[in-house]
Amino acid sequence: MTLTLADLLPLSDNPADWDTAACRGDEHPDRWFPDPSESFEYAAGVCGRCPMMSECAAFAAETAQSGVWGGHEYRRGKAIR
Ligand code: SF4
Secondary structure: OOOOHHHHOOOOOOHHHHOOOOOOOOOOHHHHOOOOOOOOHHHHHHHOOOOOHHHHHHHHHHOOOOEEEOOEEEEOOEEOO
8 A cells, every 4th residue: 555645644633634635645745745956836736725724734833844734845843935
């Protein structure tokens, strides 16, 4: 079984909410963890149509995540672009 980005998302108070994550099942989970010189346009575009954007961004900030969350790229919980 191949893990997707959404499989790595945290369990929330209502795990069913994460079932609606737009990145669930995406074939390119690596796009959410770009190298500093790489564009994150692909991931941001998927995030842009996700109903979990605000919850996802809040989780990234609160738990010091890195990568693309809620349409922005974070490094240790700080939005860098
Ligand atoms: S906002 Fe982006 S990273 Fe977060 S669950 Fe939605 S698609 Fe996935």
